[in-house]
Amino acid sequence: MQTRTIDKTCMVVGAGMAGLLAARTLEQAGIRTTVFEEGRTVGGRMSTSRLGDGVFDDGAQFFTVRDDGFAALVDEWVQEGVVAEWSRGFARPDGVYNEDGHPRYYAVGGMAAVPAHIARGLEVRTGTRVAAIRESGSHWEVVIDGGTVESADAVIMTPPAQQSLAVVGAGDVRLAPSARAALEKIRFAPCISVMLVLDDSSGVPEPGAVQFSGQNGAGEPVWWLADNRRKGISTAAHAITIHGGPQFSAAHWDKTDDEVASVLIESAHHFVRSRVRSAMTRRWQHSQPVESHSESCLVAVETPPLVFAGDAFGGAKVEGAALSGLAAAEKVRRLLTTPRQCF
Numbered sequence: 001m002q003t004r005t006i007d008k009t010c011m012v013v014g015a016g017m018a019g020l021l022a023a024r025t026l027e028q029a030g031i032r033t034t035v036f037e038e039g040r041t042v043g044g045r046m047s048t049s050r051l052g053d054g055v056f057d058d059g060a061q062f063f064t065v066r067d068d069g070f071a072a073l074v075d076e077w078v079q080e081g082v083v084a085e086w087s088r089g090f091a092r093p094d095g096v097y098n099e100d101g102h103p104r105y106y107a108v109g110g111m112a113a114v115p116a117h118i119a120r121g122l123e124v125r126t127g128t129r130v131a132a133i134r135e136s137g138s139h140w141e142v143v144i145d146g147g148t149v150e151s152a153d154a155v156i157m158t159p160p161a162q163q164s165l166a167v168v169g170a171g172d173v174r175l176a177p178s179a180r181a182a183l184e185k186i187r188f189a190p191c192i193s194v195m196l197v198l199d200d201s202s203g204v205p206e207p208g209a210v211q212f213s214g215q216n217g218a219g220e221p222v223w224w225l226a227d228n229r230r231k232g233i234s235t236a237a238h239a240i241t242i243h244g245g246p247q248f249s250a251a252h253w254d255k256t257d258d259e260v261a262s263v264l265i266e267s268a269h270h271f272v273r274s275r276v277r278s279a280m281t282r283r284w285q286h287s288q289p290v291e292s293h294s295e296s297c298l299v300a301v302e303t304p305p306l307v308f309a310g311d312a313f314g315g316a317k318v319e320g321a322a323l324s325g326l327a328a329a330e331k332v333r334r335l336l337t338t339p340r341q342c343f
């Protein structure tokens, strides 16, 4: 990170793509930034997990690139060996490779490698849940679970909007009605993710994933299925990830893991093909936004700055989260460094 030139500080809540890229950008601008993350590791929905010898991407599976700024970042990650192109399309439910020429990227070793890479050199406190934020004169105070209080000149909130609203509500922050209404409108779809270690090869065709989602009700009950061995991240075991569609996931949210897994396995049995040795399930209450905010971040308070960001701002998905984090950092940088005029 660069030498500090500005005597300003920022606290970022959430160490997913949005929070980490915001923090990295602010540090590069000379603004001392601390990231608080309630999870044990960084990454949020860029998540890689293990079951026995199996390695699974259980949240985001791949990402695409449209924006030039994001493309420049991804080029760096490719040069550094963190990400690589996976394919230019995936198999359809009939098994036929549906190539459209548009690159899909994955992270070498699993998607969690990207946030881990961005977090290097940043001050990130994992296992630290922010219970509330509150205004204190020209500063913000962040109240951490357990009661510790830290203060900074600015705050960026990156959890899903309903969780962010709970945190600001706990600190009695009075948001402008328009900002509150914009945040309350944001909605996410749930997703149940099932991970299976197989005795032998799966029947997943090249390039190692089947995309069921699409028009006309496609994507229910199975939304997506990937063979993590063919993807190159599970070298020692046949490990597949199945994602339930949003309707299936909502309807089966309270069912047991065995019930959920058996429906999804049955629905995709010709791709699973081998005996299931072990299984685990993960429930994502906020998987992907279905109602987003139209701008890349939301400045709820200018002085002291309080900015909301994440994948529900502007663009959804990994790229949208990244662009939102970058946009939030730029807003904060400007608000903290532009002299305010007195009239």
Ligand SMILES: Cc1cc2nc3c(=O)[nH]c(=O)nc-3n(C[C@H](O)[C@H](O)[C@H](O)COP(=O)(O)OP(=O)(O)OC[C@H]3O[C@@H](n4cnc5c(N)ncnc54)[C@H](O)[C@@H]3O)c2cc1C
Pocket: 013, 014, 015, 016, 017, 018, 019, 036, 037, 038, 039, 042, 043, 044, 045, 046, 058, 059, 060, 061, 062, 063, 064, 128, 129, 130, 131, 158, 159, 160, 163, 167, 191, 193, 243, 284, 286, 287, 288, 309, 310, 311, 312, 316, 317, 318, 319, 321
């Ligand atoms: C099952 C699934 C499949 C997906 N597939 C794809 C895909 O293939 N391609 C794609 O582009 N996108 C995909 N996505 C979406 C993509 O993962 C997200 O858009 C992106 O990772 C969101 O990043 P973010 O930083 O906005 O939020 P997050 O990654 O959710 O980060 C927010 C962080 O805030 C933390 N947090 C929350 N509350 C607190 C608190 N009070 N205190 C401290 N920390 C807190 C959370 O633990 C989390 O780490 C998928 C998501 C899921 C769940």
